[in-house]
Amino acid sequence: MDVDGFGALLGSEGQGLLQALREYEAGDELAVATRLRREHDAGLVGTALTQARLRQRGAAKFGADAGRMYFTADGVEQATRTSVAAHRAGRFRAAGAERAADLCGGVGGDAIALARAGLDVLAIDRDPLTCAVARANAESLGLADRIEVRCADVMTYAPRPGEALFVDPARRTGRGRVFDPEAYSPPLSWAVAAARAGAPGAVKVAPGIPHEAVPDDAEAEWVSDGGDVKEAVLWFGTGRPGARRATLLPSGATLTGRGLPDPAVRPVGRYLYEPDGAVIRAHLVAEAAEEIDGGLIDPTIAYVTADAPRPTPYATGYEITDVLPFHLKRLKALLRERGVGVLTVKKRGSAVQPEELRRRVRPQGPNAATVFLTRVAGAPSMLVGRPLEGP
Known part of the structure; x- marks a missing residue:
């Protein structure tokens, strides 16, 4: 699709085709196109058929809006999920921003969130x-x-006084x-x-950015949505240089670093907590462990153990029924004894693949269980349990 082809799609004939394709089933594409x-x-x-497919893909990030939006293949792949963009836009608004420059604006997802938060937005892309799609x-x-x-090179842009700046560099080739x-x-x-000149300014980066690459004057925020880590953002001008925080959507719960030392290693208790990925990426496992009065099961593994159940938004809790050394035959016998046919396998610090374990133990029965393949005080181990109810 080029600019002229996209322009034709916006005309009456193109819009009629998009309407005709709105309800087609994936298997009917050839017949409908013919x-x-x-x-x-x-x-x-x-062009219309391609756009219909892109809208279907875009629904995962933009929900109902995707049915009215336009995309490029790269644009739908790289766009920010609406819930994450709205959270970020809310932070800009809470900081007092009234207008923003969205540099590397793509198909407009971030600009839309900023505008809906009440800001006037200048979106720039080269x-x-x-740019035609964003308009x-x-x-x-x-x-x-x-x-x-x-439509311009963002590196030539001169920020206006009092303007918030958001930069989303391309991280794919x-x-x-x-x-x-x-x-x-x-x-x-x-x-x-560029972001340092904003009021405030922010740069979206990959969640796996090394902490040593984060500037000393930046507040670094890792954001997850539904348990999946979506992005990290470097904030400037927020008054919190050097801060580290993890934000969990959709609840909006935020955990801020306090410079705590690593938690002590202790024997596995009755409860095991799996910190949210944003908490782990932000290096805030110690802060999450303090919330539940917990300790680590191994100095290199981000599983937290506790003796009492403590609701927390920052980790998923499990009640542990069995702690075993790694031994597949023992696990298979235990699962057969318990009648476990629905087996969730989680791993951290183990080379065993969940699919291979399921194939080897062949769970059967009406009950469900979760098994953790991990290390306990350096020893390969298996923890068997079930999720806690509630938060």
Whole structure:
């Protein structure tokens, strides 16, 4: 799809095709396309069909909005999930921002969240097609009065006084994901320098960014949604330089680092807690362990054990019924004795793959259990239990 092809899609004929494709089933694509090509230009039908597929993919990130939005293949892949973008936009608004520049704006997902939070947004991207898509999205969602889209090189942009800045460098190339922050486009060093001029400023980075790559004057926030870590953000101008925090969506619970030492290692108690991925990425397992009066089962494993159940939003709790040395025959016998047919396998610090374990033990029966393949005080071990009810 090029700019001209996308322009045709926005016309009345293109819109009619999109409407006709709105309810098609995935297996009906060929028949639907063949029928539509009898009455419409084949290229336009192909563009509409591609857009219908992208909207289906976009629903996972944008929900009902995806049915009115437009995407490119790269745009839907790299766009921020609505819930995460809304959280970030809310932080900008809470900091007093009234207008923002969204640098490397893509198809407009972050600009939409900022505009819905009440900010006036200038979204900048250098790709003409991406800019055309972002403009169409602002128009389709009724936000054209709040979002201006500019096609330009973000590295030439001069921030306006009092403007919040959000930078989302590209972390993928044609060869796949980029892991070196200086290989981002634009490089992380440039993005950080740009964000420092914001009021406030923020840079979206990969959740796996090394902590030593986080600037000393940045507040670093790791965000998960539904238990999946989605992004890390470097914040500038928030008044919390050097802070580390983990935010868990959809609840919005936030755990802030207090510089605690690593928890002590203790024998496995009756309860085991698995910290949220954002907590682990933010190196805040000690803070989560303090919340539940817990300790580690191994100095290198992020599983926390406790003697009493303590509700916490920062970790998922399990009641442990058995602690065994790693031995598949013993596990198989235990599961058969308990009538376990639904087996959830979790691993941390073990080379055994969950699928291989299930194949070896062949669980059968009406009951369910969770097994943790891990280390306890350095020894390969298996912990068997069940999830705690409640938070």
